[in-house]
Amino acid sequence: MEHTPLACSHHDHGHCITDALEAARQLCVGRGVRLTDLRLQVLELIWQNHKPLGAYTLMEMLAKANTRRVAPPTVYRALDFLLEQGLIHRINLLNAFIGCPSPSTKHQSHFLICRACGIAIELNQPELSQQIIGVAQDAGFQVETQSLEVSGLCANCAGNTEHDGHEHGHGHGHE
């Protein structure tokens, strides 16, 4: 990560990770479900940064970390568990997964995704959820899950491209 993408710029990310892992541990204990080594390790890898990671990327990371190579079902099962517990979200736009910063409160999946640096910022907008439910109800539709994926440029990347020149669409390499 060359120019430490945006939300990442000004925070101690180690703190994000330890907080997320501790929250996950407590939450699993409270629910009586088992946060095994593998599941914890996958969660930890997902939290390495604020960019969604694909299942196969995670497999490679696990292989590097463990010297053992895990097969797809292994990582998908861990991901399924984490999804069920609300510890991660799936970004359909990218076929990728990202850590949830507030797993203890039930909420919908609303993300801003930067096409330049790849970061995904989770929104916390209950009013937006409510408005969407309202619109759906007007159509007689009974909402179960919401997935909002907004693509564009994050504050950092939009700022950078504007300084660079007037261009805004070349996604200057990032990883």
Next chain:
Amino acid sequence: MEHTPLACSHHDHGHCITDALEAARQLCVGRGVRLTDLRLQVLELIWQNHKPLGAYTLMEMLAKANTRRVAPPTVYRALDFLLEQGLIHRINLLNAFIGCPSPSTKHQSHFLICRACGIAIELNQPELSQQIIGVAQDAGFQVETQSLEVSGLCANCAGNTEHDGHEHGHGHGHE
């Protein structure tokens, strides 16, 4: 389709198709782009009903219709064209594609998707788009595309399951 799923219930779908194809033709002429036989045929197949269709399903349909088998790149190129022209939308949740009823006006991709019958209902809610843009701006994020995919039960299916009993999750077969 046994119990003609919802929005499909009470409309002349042949009309949907002819309207969509005519609109597509005019739009392409106006833009000076070529709506070739293949592209038109793919669009027509997508409009067969209001359910999103996968690329490989389309390939099979093309094979049946044409006696010739087309390879994946062929159908994906047609889909790319139709996406670029706004004639169809991609439903990320399903890896599938669906016709756009109003391709001439630029708009975002907002859908209600029934998990029981598979129908996808496109919303037309500029205020919702605006609210999303507003929320993004508050985070310094510059929006380029929006994808809202709401999953749940459509009016028809919610009604049916409630009458059937108290169950609501068996997605009683539909095709």
Next chain:
DNA sequence: ATAGAAAGGTTATAGAGTAACATAGCAGGA
């Protein structure tokens, strides 16, 4: 006519996800 661009054909492969079955590890009860 003919060059260049655009569209489509073909082969091969990458990427994402799951089915089915085998094994290991952890629980609680006799």
Next chain:
DNA sequence: TCCTGCTATGTTACTCTATAACCTTTCTAT
């Protein structure tokens, strides 16, 4: 304690989704 059953993980093979790379055909404009 041992047994039993459940949960988690390992393994193999496969399906589904999508694209790379290269070639041929078909338009279009001069």
